Amino acid sequence: MGVVQKTPPRAILHHPHLRLLPTRGRREPNGRRHANIGALAHWRGTRVWHLVLFLALTPLPAHAEIEPGDLTLTVTAELNGNSAPFPREMVLLKIHGVYKQPILLEEVVQPSLANFSWTQLGRDHWSKAKLPDGQSAIAFDRTVAIFPHHAGQFTIEPFTHKLTVNDVGERRVVEVRSQPIPFPVAQWTAPTGGPDAKEPWWLPAKDVAITDSWSPDPETIKVGETARRIVTLEAQGMVAEGLPPRPVMRTRGIITFAGPVTRETLLTPSGPVARATYQWDVKPGVPEIIPLDAIAIPWFDTNTRTMRETEIPARQIGGGLPDRETDRAPPPIPAPLTVAAAALAAFGLGLALIGFGLGRPTLRLSAPTRRRLWAAARAQDPAGFRAALDVALREAPELARIWRARPDLAAAFADLDRSVFGASGAAGPDLPALARALSRAQPVAAAPGPDRLAPLDGPAR
Numbered sequence: 424m425g426v427v428q429k430t431p432p433r434a435i436l437h438h439p440h441l442r443l444l445p446t447r448g449r450r451e452p453n454g455r456r457h458a459n460i461g462a463l464a465h466w467r468g469t470r471v472w473h474l475v476l477f478l479a480l481t482p483l484p485a486h487a488e489i490e491p492g493d494l495t496l497t498v499t500a501e502l503n504g505n506s507a508p509f510p511r512e513m514v515l516l517k518i519h520g521v522y523k524q525p526i527l528l529e530e531v532v533q534p535s536l537a538n539f540s541w542t543q544l545g546r547d548h549w550s551k552a553k554l555p556d557g558q559s560a561i562a563f564d565r566t567v568a569i570f571p572h573h574a575g576q577f578t579i580e581p582f583t584h585k586l587t588v589n590d591v592g593e594r595r596v597v598e599v600r601s602q603p604i605p606f607p608v609a610q611w612t613a614p615t616g617g618p619d620a621k622e623p624w625w626l627p628a629k630d631v632a633i634t635d636s637w638s639p640d641p642e643t644i645k646v647g648e649t650a651r652r653i654v655t656l657e658a659q660g661m662v663a664e665g666l667p668p669r670p671v672m673r674t675r676g677i678i679t680f681a682g683p684v685t686r687e688t689l690l691t692p693s694g695p696v697a698r699a700t701y702q703w704d705v706k707p708g709v710p711e712i713i714p715l716d717a718i719a720i721p722w723f724d725t726n727t728r729t730m731r732e733t734e735i736p737a738r739q740i741g742g743g744l745p746d747r748e749t750d751r752a753p754p755p756i757p758a759p760l761t762v763a764a765a766a767l768a769a770f771g772l773g774l775a776l777i778g779f780g781l782g783r784p785t786l787r788l789s790a791p792t793r794r795r796l797w798a799a800a801r802a803q804d805p806a807g808f809r810a811a812l813d814v815a816l817r818e819a820p821e822l823a824r825i826w827r828a829r830p831d832l833a834a835a836f837a838d839l840d841r842s843v844f845g846a847s848g849a850a851g852p853d854l855p856a857l858a859r860a861l862s863r864a865q866p867v868a869a870a871p872g873p874d875r876l877a878p879l880d881g882p883a884r
Contacts, residue, residue: 493523496584498601503725507609510573510618512627513661520563520584528587534580540570545690571608579604624667626722629660631733641740646710654701654735661697663688669701676713680704712742736798786822787864788815800854805842808854825865
């Protein structure tokens with residue numbers, strides 16, 4: 424009787440990948456070899472227990488499915504005046520994302536915007552957000568200014584935000600897409616002007632302001648002297664590239680040297696503000712007074728959807744001071760009769776001053792502020808007049824107190840505020856009459872001083 428070889432169980436335990444071969448043994452009558460059934464059963468049982476132990480100790484891959492609404496991206500077009508824009512009019516795209524998952528890496532894929540010019544305003548802003556259900560999230564914000572090239576029906580294709588998120592220990596890349604936005608651009612139908620006209624320059628803005636400064640005052644310069652003029656143009660709701668080129672300042676009798684033009688875009692909470700600074704050096708070539716005409720700058724009000732106009736104010740060159748050669752000439756010797764008459768007049772003036780006091784000092788607005796008030800009054804621009812009045816109030820607080828104490832001026836100020844800030848159609852004051860009243864010199868009440876002659880009168884009774 425043959426000997427059946429048994430495979431040691433220890434060998435199976437130490438060789439889990441050992442392949443089981445038929446064992447040598449006696450041949451059965453049917454010709455088949457007799458395998459070691461006990462060893463086979465033991466090996467199979469050990470392998471099953473090893474598999475169970477492996478599955479029990481090996482952690483399953485962590486995967487939590489991102490639910491709808493956990494990652495959202497929206498794009499909103501802020502239309503001026505809630506109307507379709509015209510070509511070259513700026514529209515802000517507000518890109519806003521809200522993400523509940525932790526963000527490791529991110530990349531914004533912008534559509535081609537084939538029919539638009541565009542620029543990003545500022546850097547991306549990340550912040551913590553509180554959702555209505557009380558959960559915390561991460562907020563993403565980006566602002567892009569777009570400018571349509573021409574009229575038509577367009578679509579802002581979806582923006583895509585590629586996010587690498589930490590999904591319970593695993594890095595996953597997900598793409599969050601915004602919805603497409605229909606974007607119609609209106610055709611300009613007015614008979615003149617518009618974005619396609621060569622003249623005047625198309626300037627769509629929420630508001631436009633001009634500041635004009637000279638150094639020295641142009642009325643004081645003489646032939647051969649030079650004054651520098653600096654004009655600053657500010658437009659709200661516009662970037663600097665959309666501001667007009669330097670205006671042409673040309674008139675008979677002066678020589679102008681154009682300086683550099685500087686442009687900048689200021690980012691404010693209410694939107695961008697474009698600023699351009701134009702500079703000239705002006706030299707008179709004739710001794711006469713030279714008038715400089717105002718330079719009109721038309722612009723399109725994007726809030727009211729109407730054309731408006733502002734201007735660089737008119738100025739005068741020369742004529743403010745007497746001739747210097749006359750100043751240098753020796754004064755003529757007066758005649759004796761003239762000297763006597765002058766002495767008598769001085770004596771009478773002295774008596775008048777002794778009897779009625781030394782006169783009262785006066786206050787008056789500066790010449791540039793008066794010119795701004797008159798320019799707004801002539802243009803019948805209550806908003807511009809109100810802005811110039813604010814400058815005047817800050818410039819001369821003592822004058823402001825005198826004006827407010829006058830009932831007629833206080834009523835005119837109230838009418839002006841109602842016409843600017845109140846309901847549309849409110850009647851405003853007579854702007855030229857108000858400018859005339861504010862331009863006058865106002866006497867200042869002198870403070871009562873001590874009576875220096877009182878000690879000579881003896882004690883008061």
